[in-house]
Amino acid sequence: MIEKQNSNITISEVKKQQQYMQKMKAFLWDWEQKTGQKQSYFVLTTGCQMNAHDSEKLAGMLETMGYVKSPTEENADFVIYNTCCIRENAEEKVYGRLGRLKYYKKQNKNMKIALCGCMTQQDVVIEKLQKSYKFIDIVFGTFNLYKLPELLYHSMQTEGTLFDIWKEAGEIVEDIPTMYQSAFQASVNVTYGCENFCSYCIVPYVRGKERSRKPEDILHEVEQLAQNGIKEIMLLGQNVNSYGKNLEHPLSFAKLLQKINQVEGIERIRFMTSHPKDLSDELIETIKNCKKVCNYIHLPIQSGSSEILKRMNRRYTKEQYLELVQKLKNAIPDITISTDIIVGFPGETEQDFQETLDVIRQVKYCTAFTFIYSKRTGTPAAKMEQQVPEEVVKDRFNRLLQVLNPIVEEVHQKQVGTIANVLVEEVSKQNSAILTGRMENNILVHFEGNKDCIGKILPIKITDNKTFYVIGERIG
Ligand code: SAH
Ligand code: SF4
Numbered sequence: 001m002i003e004k005q006n007s008n009i010t011i012s013e014v015k016k017q018q019q020y021m022q023k024m025k026a027f028l029w030d031w032e033q034k035t036g037q038k039q040s041y042f043v044l045t046t047g048c049q050m051n052a053h054d055s056e057k058l059a060g061m062l063e064t065m066g067y068v069k070s071p072t073e074e075n076a077d078f079v080i081y082n083t084c085c086i087r088e089n090a091e092e093k094v095y096g097r098l099g100r101l102k103y104y105k106k107q108n109k110n111m112k113i114a115l116c117g118c119m120t121q122q123d124v125v126i127e128k129l130q131k132s133y134k135f136i137d138i139v140f141g142t143f144n145l146y147k148l149p150e151l152l153y154h155s156m157q158t159e160g161t162l163f164d165i166w167k168e169a170g171e172i173v174e175d176i177p178t179m180y181q182s183a184f185q186a187s188v189n190v191t192y193g194c195e196n197f198c199s200y201c202i203v204p205y206v207r208g209k210e211r212s213r214k215p216e217d218i219l220h221e222v223e224q225l226a227q228n229g230i231k232e233i234m235l236l237g238q239n240v241n242s243y244g245k246n247l248e249h250p251l252s253f254a255k256l257l258q259k260i261n262q263v264e265g266i267e268r269i270r271f272m273t274s275h276p277k278d279l280s281d282e283l284i285e286t287i288k289n290c291k292k293v294c295n296y297i298h299l300p301i302q303s304g305s306s307e308i309l310k311r312m313n314r315r316y317t318k319e320q321y322l323e324l325v326q327k328l329k330n331a332i333p334d335i336t337i338s339t340d341i342i343v344g345f346p347g348e349t350e351q352d353f354q355e356t357l358d359v360i361r362q363v364k365y366c367t368a369f370t371f372i373y374s375k376r377t378g379t380p381a382a383k384m385e386q387q388v389p390e391e392v393v394k395d396r397f398n399r400l401l402q403v404l405n406p407i408v409e410e411v412h413q414k415q416v417g418t419i420a421n422v423l424v425e426e427v428s429k430q431n432s433a434i435l436t437g438r439m440e441n442n443i444l445v446h447f448e449g450n451k452d453c454i455g456k457i458l459p460i461k462i463t464d465n466k467t468f469y470v471i472g473e474r475i476g
């Protein structure tokens with residue numbers, strides 16, 4: 001009964017937003033009649049793939065209203081920043097750009113500005129915006145992204161900043177219009193939020209408790225995407241391995257993958273992020289047996305020291321992680337593994353750091369995203385004593401790269417001589433005669449070709465290694 005009520009709320013919310021989109025459409029049409037010009041939008045995204053996908057929804061709603069995409073920020077009529085706060089520098093970047101945006105708005109009085117995403121879910125940020133960023137028109141958060149049409153419409157009628165920040169998530173809202181960036185690759189949410197509370201991480205506070213989408217909604221979306229020519233799906237969640245546990249009819253992530261594997265037209269399935277503590281044998285078997293599920297996994301270790309992992313609240317030890325990697329490699333010998341590593345977590349000793357280097361040497365990652373620990377207000381780690389001095393962290397960070405890079409090169413060198421199916425993504429930014437694409441194992445390939453190949457999966461012979469990517473030749 002309650003379930004039904006909740007979904008009714010969602011449906012009426014979607015309808016309400018559709019009505020606001022229509023109202024905005026009429027408003028923008030009137031504007032065009034008066035001025036002879038369409039209003040344009042510009043979306044800036046910082047942060048992870050989750051945010052990038054949210055921005056596709058923002059753009060989808062804006063285009064439904066009648067806005068057209070502006071190539072530049074300064075000339076846009078509506079500018080929206082979809083923000084990240086995972087590390088301090090992510091926030092600094094936004095504040096820096098807001099300074100410039102204030103200047104653009106002075107030149108173009110009609111410009112509307114909105115700020116949304118993870119940053120705005122923090123009280124300290126809201127206080128700062130209220131005090132010093134009065135030129136922003138709309139501020140909303142991660143839980144009410146779908147309300148953009150309503151907020152924009154109200155903002156057109158009022159002066160001053162409109163704040164609409166929710167403390168927690170409501171029901172999952174489906175069917176938000178989405179403007180996909182690519183014609184052949186698409187992201188699909190499987191879970192929202194996170195409740196792992198790793199002690200350094202702000203995500204659980206700004207994205208709320210974990211919610212799984214219903215499998216039928218996910219499958220429906222994937223089928224639609226396949227019908228529209230999408231070949232590669234990226235399933236998104238902060239911890240995809242815990243998908244489905246709280247559904248009315250629980251379903252494991254592995255089972256979800258098996259269902260998606262059957263969708264005709266989809267050729268590759270990727271997913272991120274996998275938390276090591278929840279990676280099941282069933283999932284390993286599924287990666288092995290499902291043809292479309294790529295033989296690649298992003299498996300963040302964060303630190304190689306069991307003591308630090310404990311204080312990070314990661315809930316696995318170095319030994320358990322290495323065991324998991326061994327299981328993956330035994331089951332799927334050609335699997336590639338990437339990771340995230342934090343250097344300089346409070347209390348990290350040289351010995352702890354050496355443990356991290358040891359894991360890197362043992363696992364042999366194809367890529368690692370390496371971060372310097374950043375103190376996030378409100379997280380347990382921010383209150384921990386023994387913050388590591390900056391120069392020590394910097395030195396460790398450099399030494400980490402010195403160990404990591406030759407290993408990444410070794411993994412890439414192993415590909416030389418093989419023939420791989422490569423999904424061609426784009427023309428190289430450095431050289432227009434070169435195309436870039438990815439092997440199933442996520443390794444980046446550069447090869448000569450013309451742009452008609454973009455979106456195709458081609459057999460490529462790998463001929464050379466360039467540390468962070470490989471060179472190939474088309475053979476068919
Ligand atoms: N849900 C994913 C990670 C999302 S955040 C997971 O659990 O793996 C992406 C990465 O940012 C994390 O894996 C971590 O390495 C890094 N990160 C998160 N908080 C950080 C902080 N306070 N300082 C530095 N890096 C951080
Ligand atoms: Fe952050 Fe940990 Fe959740 Fe990942 S699993 S988003 S690192 S709290």
Ligand code: F3S
Nearest residue numbers: 047048084085086118
């Ligand atoms: Fe950043 Fe939010 Fe993603 S904090 S990393 S944009 S979930």
